[in-house]
Amino acid sequence: MNFSEVFKLSSLLCKFSPDGKYLASCVQYRLVVRDVNTLQILQLYTCLDQIQHIEWSADSLFILCAMYKRGLVQVWSLEQPEWHCKIDEGSAGLVASCWSPDGRHILNTTEFHLRITVWSLCTKSVSYIKYPKACLQGITFTRDGRYMALAERRDCKDYVSIFVCSDWQLLRHFDTDTQDLTGIEWAPNGCVLAVWDTCLEYKILLYSLDGRLLSTYSAYEWSLGIKSVAWSPSSQFLAVGSYDGKVRILNHVTWKMITEFGHPAAINDPKIVVYKEAEKSPQLGLGCLSFPPPRAGAGPLPSSESKYEIASVPVSLQTLKPVTDRANPKIGIGMLAFSPDSYFLATRNDNIPNAVWVWDIQKLRLFAVLEQLSPVRAFQWDPQQPRLAICTGGSRLYLWSPAGCMSVQVPGEVLSLCWHLSGDSMALLSKDHFCLCFLETEAVVGTACRQLGGHT
Numbered sequence: 001m002n003f004s005e006v007f008k009l010s011s012l013l014c015k016f017s018p019d020g021k022y023l024a025s026c027v028q029y030r031l032v033v034r035d036v037n038t039l040q041i042l043q044l045y046t047c048l049d050q051i052q053h054i055e056w057s058a059d060s061l062f063i064l065c066a067m068y069k070r071g072l073v074q075v076w077s078l079e080q081p082e083w084h085c086k087i088d089e090g091s092a093g094l095v096a097s098c099w100s101p102d103g104r105h106i107l108n109t110t111e112f113h114l115r116i117t118v119w120s121l122c123t124k125s126v127s128y129i130k131y132p133k134a135c136l137q138g139i140t141f142t143r144d145g146r147y148m149a150l151a152e153r154r155d156c157k158d159y160v161s162i163f164v165c166s167d168w169q170l171l172r173h174f175d176t177d178t179q180d181l182t183g184i185e186w187a188p189n190g191c192v193l194a195v196w197d198t199c200l201e202y203k204i205l206l207y208s209l210d211g212r213l214l215s216t217y218s219a220y221e222w223s224l225g226i227k228s229v230a231w232s233p234s235s236q237f238l239a240v241g242s243y244d245g246k247v248r249i250l251n252h253v254t255w256k257m258i259t260e261f262g263h264p265a266a267i268n269d270p271k272i273v274v275y276k277e278a279e280k281s282p283q284l285g286l287g288c289l290s291f292p293p294p295r296a297g298a299g300p301l302p303s304s305e306s307k308y309e310i311a312s313v314p315v316s317l318q319t320l321k322p323v324t325d326r327a328n329p330k331i332g333i334g335m336l337a338f339s340p341d342s343y344f345l346a347t348r349n350d351n352i353p354n355a356v357w358v359w360d361i362q363k364l365r366l367f368a369v370l371e372q373l374s375p376v377r378a379f380q381w382d383p384q385q386p387r388l389a390i391c392t393g394g395s396r397l398y399l400w401s402p403a404g405c406m407s408v409q410v411p412g413e414v415l416s417l418c419w420h421l422s423g424d425s426m427a428l429l430s431k432d433h434f435c436l437c438f439l440e441t442e443a444v445v446g447t448a449c450r451q452l453g454g455h456t
């Protein structure tokens with residue numbers, strides 16, 4: 001495993017282009033576009049204010065920079081660096097900005113969610129969509145880019161509108177049986193739309209493309225409900241994480257629950273492999289790994305490295321006592337993600353913050369648990385294979401695969417990460433720096449197997 005030099009970064013704004021050729025990063029009001037292979041700067045753009053959001057167009061030809069405080073969006077072209085576009089929402093303000101799937105329209109959401117403005121880069125025309133709902137996930141596009149679903153709120157009721165992205169014509173409009181709709185998401189195949197209610201009421205609804213209600217699911221009543229939702233890439237399963245610390249898996253045939261995964265603090269099953277991170281003394285012979293010197297003002301690097309040990313059952317995981325009399329208590333399933341082949345599901349129970357649970361979806365059972373020394377901040381699957389990268393905010397990167405897992409010392413703290421689409425590298429992001437991590441697949445898996453002997 002090798003690392004690039006460390007580059008400056010602001011606000012964790014660093015993204016690979018969809019075609020995998022470029023890497024965009026922000027340093028205050030500057031946008032830097034690099035070649036992924038050489039990391040040479042290809043373009044350097046200067047915006048009118050500090051950048052708060054960036055997003056690539058689907059064809060990787062344009063990139064937008066949003067400056068919410070100024071109500072501005074600037075768009076830059078990689079093919080024609082001298083061309084640029086500025087969109088000013090004026091007194092209406094700006095709270096969100098995103099591309100349409102065709103990469104030629106920009107959707108801006110104004111302050112107080114009064115409307116969404118659709119700007120065309122080709123014709124310079126402007127369209128308006130009224131009544132967008134202020135919720136965590138109120139806009140979703142189908143994978144093929146043909147349709148957009150939008151959550152709306154009007155006359156104290158929730159609605160969903162489905163638009164055709166080619167001409168922004170309204171295809172369907174229907175009300176949803178929700179008290180306070182929180183999120184919507186298309187299945188990867190674009191055939192089913194999942195709609196879920198506020199955390200105060202456990203309810204998830206499944207709609208067809210033409211607006212028919214296919215099914216409604218509610219696991220229980222009179223308690224905090226849904227906290228996270230994820231579709232499997234195959235569209236066969238819908239994972240619903242709840243405040244009761246369980247993940248329920250719905251199937252795509254009957255939309256009924258086929259199993260539920262609990263997250264107890266004590267693990268007694270000897271068939272489950274539990275990896276516990278442990279400190280270890282520095283070993284000699286690692287001089288071949290050259291790391292840049294720590295930057296000025298950075299926190300001290302740990303004096304010791306860490307490794308994984310296989311714990312013998314029973315195992316008690318470190319728990320966090322939640323403050324239940326405050327909003328958004330740290331309980332329940334706050335993170336969940338399927339592997340790209342839909343074989344595995346990774347989850348985190350927020351009141352057991354140091355642990356990542358990996359579930360075998362084929363056999364519907366717990367496969368492995370990784371307990372870290374610090375709370376897990378983020379994890380993300382390799383786009384090409386079942387390999388999970390985990391970070392805890394420290395100067396270590398953790399990798400898991402069915403063959404085993406490993407801990408790697410990295411330059412600086414890692415607050416977030418993102419994989420390159422090839423799975424050969426990833427960007428490791430800290431508060432004001434980032435670097436690329438280059439993986440040698442055989443070496444990584446081989447090292448993990450030698451460290452832990454693997455498991456099946």
